[in-house]
Amino acid sequence: MGESFMKVLVAVAEVADVEDEFAIDGLAIDEQYLNYDLNEWDDYAVEAGVQLQEAGDDVEVVSVTIGPERADETIRMALAKGVDRSIRVWDENLEGTEYLDSGTKADVLAAVVEDEQPDLVLAGVQSDDTAFGATGVALAEEVGFEWAAVVNDLEYEPGSDTASVHRELEGGVEEFTDVELPAVLTIQTGINEPRYASLRGIRQAQSKEIAPKTLDELGLDASVTDSDVSLTQLYEPETESDATLFEGSPDEEADQLAELLRDEGVEA
Amino acid sequence: MAVIGGDVDGFADELNREGVDAIHTVAEGEEFNHDVYTQTVEALYDELAPEVLLLPNTVNGLDYAPAVSNGLSLPLVTDAIDVEYGDTLSVTREMYGSKVETVVEVDADRVALTIRPGEWPPAEGTGDAEISQFDVDIDESSVRSTVTGFQEVGGGDVDITDADVLVSVGRGIEEEENIALVEALADTLGATLSSSRPIVDNGWLPKNRQVGQSGKVVTPDIYIAIGISGAVQHVAGMKGADTIVAINTDASAPIYDLADYGVADDLFDVVPALIEEFGGEPPAL
Missing domain, CATH: 3.40.50.1220 (TPP-binding domain)
Incomplete structure (x- = not known):
């Protein structure tokens, strides 16, 4: 109790999910096959931020998104879950950037961190669509924060200068690490149970602020979007499948599958 | 090739496969620490000036690769499943949960890549690499995270x-x-x-x-x-x-x-x- 003020910045991405059947238009998937949603990893990061806010006396949770106006719908979801206010960065330079690489994202987010001076930044481990998995750690390096990647447990007392985290390594092993603040943590799925927005939360979200920012307003030059990396091909990989598919009605399919399983030695 | 932390001499012997020219061992720390790794890889990069910095696309790899590439101002491409060296470097990676593959071209003299484990066959045979110790002055003041332990999870009644x-x-x-x-x-x-x-x-x-x-x-x-x-x-x-x-x-x-x-x-x-x-x-x- 009596803790000092703390600010948590959560990086929230809107990502595109592709339908099972889709078509490719040039270097992108045809827009009609894309459904936009809150990035799954970021849903857990939002929850982690809101839990800190609920546990502390004076914790503000701010979200930041790089994305067009369309993303406001996704940002409202985060606001409805308890984020206090949001920042959305977009302008014609970002709009015209063909390949937004992690270095550019880190530079943009770093400018927001300079403005907001958070104690803790939470970001998803990766985004569903590009699975790049680099922005959070690159941001930490850019702003000189400490960091921890792939965090699946977080213990932090508001006011403390250290967070205790678990990092999920391969093969069912977790590493326990103490991280000095200010820090960026990249959040793994499963760290908590993301809440559903309540009706009250959804109503309240309508009156919360989504502050639009341009690169210029963040003190960034348009050259921040320059990248040595460019997308040159996007294609559906040739299927490597040589699976034997059983066909017919579900009963007929089950019958063939049962015969296979019996041949393989499965007995009820 | 660089081996950092743990039993570096043992790993160096194991990694001395056909085609490997040099192995640098850095005996810093028993366990992985990203602050130590970041400083060490940057020091090695300064010394060796490689065109391509290859790092693993693992949980620990993603805990230091973006910091290294950002610190060195290198373009970074993660989770590579194929790499072609031509006039420029072309990297194949997946998007949208493996529904599509993309090729990205890197128009720079130097680049950092993380590569997906298991996508390339392991190097075989025995090499005649020169194994040498590489000394790094770790700036302890910028080591701001501490590993306090490890735990196996997922035990219980069912295996x-x-x-x-x-x-x-x-x-x-x-x-x-x-x-x-x-x-x-x-x-x-x-x-x-x-x-x-x-x-x-x-x-x-x-x-x-x-x-x-x-x-x-x-x-x-x-x-x-x-x-x-x-x-x-x-x-x-x-x-x-x-x-x-x-x-x-x-x-x-x-x-x-x-x-x-x-x-x-x-x-x-x-x-x-x-x-x-x-x-x-x-x-x-």
Whole structure:
């Protein structure tokens, strides 16, 4: 109790999910096959931020998104879950950037961190669509924060200068690490149970602020979007499948599958 | 090639494979620490000035690679599954959960790449690399994280790595109540129930049932993947199964790249029928 003020910045991405059947238009998937949603990893990061806010006396949770106006719908979801206010960065330079690489994202987010001076930044481990998995750690390096990647447990007392985290390594092993603040943590799925927005939360979200920012307003030059990396091909990989598919009605399919399983030695 | 931390001489011997020219050992720390790794890799980079910095696309790799590349102002491409060196460097990587592949070109003299484990065959033979110790002055003041311990998770009463037949369930099961359906199939077949990551993330099954990169690696005789799309992290845990059967409506799902047999139909129709085939009683959902 009596803790000092703390600010948590959560990086929230809107990502595109592709339908099972889709078509490719040039270097992108045809827009009609894309459904936009809150990035799954970021849903857990939002929850982690809101839990800190609920546990502390004076914790503000701010979200930041790089994305067009369309993303406001996704940002409202985060606001409805308890984020206090949001920042959305977009302008014609970002709009015209063909390949937004992690270095550019880190530079943009770093400018927001300079403005907001958070104690803790939470970001998803990766985004569903590009699975790049680099922005959070690159941001930490850019702003000189400490960091921890792939965090699946977080213990932090508001006011403390250290967070205790678990990092999920391969093969069912977790590493326990103490991280000095200010820090960026990249959040793994499963760290908590993301809440559903309540009706009250959804109503309240309508009156919360989504502050639009341009690169210029963040003190960034348009050259921040320059990248040595460019997308040159996007294609559906040739299927490597040589699976034997059983066909017919579900009963007929089950019958063939049962015969296979019996041949393989499965007995009820 | 660089070996950092732990038994560096032992690893250096092991990595001295055909084609390796030089191995630099850095005996700093028993356990991985990203602050130490970041400083060490940057120091090695300054000394050796490589055109390509190759780092692993693992949990620890992603804990220092972005910091190194950002610190060195190198373009970074992660999770590479193929690399071609031409006039420029072309890197193949997947997007949208393996639904598409992309090629990105890097128009720079120097680049950092993280590469997906298992996509390249391991180097073989014995090399005649020069093994030398590389000394780094670690700035302790910028080591601001401390590893305090490790823990194995996912123990308990069931060991899915022991099972001959695994019935494995994924996101396609939709609701927690529906887990009863795959449980009934596992019971009927005398099989063990396992799952992909989202099921454990949702708390529908305990961690010791999880197959994949962060869970268990399994090699059963038969692996029946139900409602599992076959994300790369999952595949890493089950590709060694003898016979793989997939039940998934999406015939283009990556699980079919591995499956020997499949039923591209609704699991809520097929699984009850399969339970009945083996004389069991499907639960009412």
